[in-house]
Amino acid sequence: MANENSRKYQKIYETQRAVIERKFAQMLKGKEPKSLYKPCDFIIRSGGKRLRSFLVLLSTKAVGGKYSDAYNAALSVELLHNFTLVHDDIMDNADKRRGLPTLHIKYDLSTAILTGDTLFGLAYHYLLLDCKNNDKEVLSNFTESIIEVCEGQSMDEEFELRKKISIDEYKTMISKKTAALAEMCCAIGAQIGGGKRSEINALKKYGKNLGMAFQIQDDLLDVIGEEDKFGKKVGGDLIEGKKTFIFLKALEKAKGEDKKRLKKVIENKGIRKNQVRKYQELYEKLGVFKDTGKEVEKYSRNALNAIKNVKDDEARETLIWLTHALIKRNT
């Protein structure tokens, strides 16, 4: 029964995702200048799970709207997401994304910057197509989330240089860098669907908590398990010396020698690959796998609680399914 339902929601997701893919395949066809729209086309059609689009669509459905009311808004949030990826990849010096060369590698720095800027503009263009009476609210939510993402990205870069980061500061950073966008997707979806204030707020709360759970889980998954046959990289965050939730939690709990070893990760700006195992053992000893798992659970519970009263059965159940699909139990 659970499995059958699971297939049902998976199908809803795949159907909507296919709609988005089709629209992206058509979006920039034949547009001039090619020097600009070819790289834009390359990035928007290079894959991705289209989860942000799906959050928009489900939120529209959740308040009684139709998926088709919000297709342009769904494209818009993906355009925005891709804009952040293109610019982030430059900042992070990344040369691969989704198995393909990043834009500044495939083309050049100027093209990548300009492509990002254009996606940013196109994001507003598509959002405006789905705005009816409440455009100001929709656009304000959209705009504030962008500013938050920029603030979060800046904090993230700043944290790399700072030695002391509190868990609260870390949470503020990810709430801006990651959760703000998920929150906004739910907000604008609900607004475009004509939701009431209380419905919009509930869905916003869902998006924000889902985003938090997702990011903290991401930190956790990075350091779980062993290097496997397929070359899954384990402990990448430790190797790069990133101050993630699980790391900061360990630092908070550790004493004596253990604390010294963790502080070394910061001082040396990371560890060697062959040291990952030892730090996994330390995390185990300090119990931070469990702590982090509980944190993830707390946020996903908050997310699920927020949508309890969603009236549309399909949207509510699909959101619940999505939450479980994204946030797997690790503890």
Next chain:
Amino acid sequence: MANENSRKYQKIYETQRAVIERKFAQMLKGKEPKSLYKPCDFIIRSGGKRLRSFLVLLSTKAVGGKYSDAYNAALSVELLHNFTLVHDDIMDNADKRRGLPTLHIKYDLSTAILTGDTLFGLAYHYLLLDCKNNDKEVLSNFTESIIEVCEGQSMDEEFELRKKISIDEYKTMISKKTAALAEMCCAIGAQIGGGKRSEINALKKYGKNLGMAFQIQDDLLDVIGEEDKFGKKVGGDLIEGKKTFIFLKALEKAKGEDKKRLKKVIENKGIRKNQVRKYQELYEKLGVFKDTGKEVEKYSRNALNAIKNVKDDEARETLIWLTHALIKRNT
């Protein structure tokens, strides 16, 4: 009399400019994270003529609104303009702007990209503050102009690599890269002021033609005169091998040896500083200083004709004064 009036309009400009400067001085005070808002603050307070702001304000006044109706929109277009400058400076590898180091030099590449993105977001934030009933139209104009600026920038970069550019292609490029923003400033000013369709269109036409005149004059001024005591660089566009209006006009008119010499500029991607004089003589011989001057005049006449029926005396006369102040007779 002419002088007295001129002082009057100059005063209006300076008064409004001072308002904008005061608002910019306060805008980001104390905002966190400092790692992001300090560079934003640096660039928005580093000067500039605030002409785009002034176009917004005059257009609001022109249709019967008050300057104060559009102060946030006026800030918005300057934020947008500064966003384009920060990213353009990266693309152009420029290390100075308004006599100060460019952002990617003063800070670093990541900071400059992210500062640009933030200014982009802030531009929408401030624009939304001045949107009332017709927000969708205002925001559409704003958004389309951004996409046009990106297209224009991309065409400009593409033209550097291409050997053959027609004058029409060049005009399309500058209409996107330069004139679209001036046109948008007038459009949103008039919309925020509550203008009628015909009033909005007239002011848009003014802005677009002013932008075209300004850019073509810029090309012309670059190559007029001699190197002076103050080190005014003459012929910079020729030295860099830029395909400007005056250059393309010369290429169109030249025959035989003259044509060959002009083609060499393209082939060699520019000329040496000590060759500028010879090319100035060639331009003189071909009569393209006059042709270009006439082109500038044509566009400024179109601009002035467009605002003939503006009812608000102060706005109309100040726009006329501004046009003459920006577009000086060269022929």
